[in-house]
Amino acid sequence: MDLQLASRRILVSGSSRGTGAGIARVLAREGATVYVHGFEPEAAEVVARSIREEGLDARAVAGDIRTDAGARGVADAAGDIDVLVNNYGVAEGGTWQSATADWIDIYEKNVLSGVRLVQALTPGMKARGWGRVVFVSTVGYARPNSRMPHYYASKMALVNMTLSLAKELAHTGITVNCISPGIIATPEIREMYERRAIQQGEPSDWASIEQRIVRGDMPNPAGIVGTPEDIGELVAFLVSDRARYINAANIRIDGGAADSTH
Numbered sequence: 001m002d003l004q005l006a007s008r009r010i011l012v013s014g015s016s017r018g019t020g021a022g023i024a025r026v027l028a029r030e031g032a033t034v035y036v037h038g039f040e041p042e043a044a045e046v047v048a049r050s051i052r053e054e055g056l057d058a059r060a061v062a063g064d065i066r067t068d069a070g071a072r073g074v075a076d077a078a079g080d081i082d083v084l085v086n087n088y089g090v091a092e093g094g095t096w097q098s099a100t101a102d103w104i105d106i107y108e109k110n111v112l113s114g115v116r117l118v119q120a121l122t123p124g125m126k127a128r129g130w131g132r133v134v135f136v137s138t139v140g141y142a143r144p145n146s147r148m149p150h151y152y153a154s155k156m157a158l159v160n161m162t163l164s165l166a167k168e169l170a171h172t173g174i175t176v177n178c179i180s181p182g183i184i185a186t187p188e189i190r191e192m193y194e195r196r197a198i199q200q201g202e203p204s205d206w207a208s209i210e211q212r213i214v215r216g217d218m219p220n221p222a223g224i225v226g227t228p229e230d231i232g233e234l235v236a237f238l239v240s241d242r243a244r245y246i247n248a249a250n251i252r253i254d255g256g257a258a259d260s261t262h
Helices: 018-029 041-052 068-078 100-128 149-168 187-199 206-217 228-238
Strands: 009-012 033-038 058-062 083-086 131-136 174-181 250-253
Touching: 009 018, 009 068, 018 033, 018 041, 018 083, 018 228, 033 041, 041 058, 058 068, 068 100, 083 100, 100 131, 100 149, 100 174, 131 149, 131 228, 149 174, 174 228, 187 206, 228 250
Parallel strands: 009 033, 009 083, 033 058, 083 131, 131 174, 174 250
Antiparallel strands: none
């Protein structure tokens, strides 16, 4: 299926590593010009260069989107953007006894970073009469744990913001959607599980680890752990004209792991 992204300019926040890098690769393979964002120019350029080595179009942009000035700098460097993928976010440890400063900090990272880029980039989309915004949440929004409450609360905010922003941008040609992934086999996740397996004297090859995850730690009916590129495939469809009637939606992509249908 041709997703007709060849003329689209796409910014993926936090794409210098992990899931964001996988999303950027898929979008570039669909023909888009992808802006790989990182907090440091070198990290963003590493991913952008690896995409260009496939003969695709990727450019690095850097800046601290946790601040107004940093987000504006990223938006200015990218220029006219057709699609904004608000992927950047962090999962940091914490409890209900954590300082309120920790809650404020994670909202700066997981919520307000996306708000800043929306404010900077959607006016141009409106002027051109076409655009796409995608927020990346987590399946944990539907089943938060008692630990890391500030993280889950911030990710639930993205689901709420999706609907609100879609209403704000009604009849402009811009759609706004959210995706909520389950566990993803990023290099960091794989390394963590491999290190744990070695410490526990268990098989440390990924095939064995994956089966332990999907049958024990984080079970799902699909029997696999998704890859960053799996997330990218869903994003690529959502930002294409093929998905023009999908708007204000939150789509779980977790192999069926969620224990809630909401």
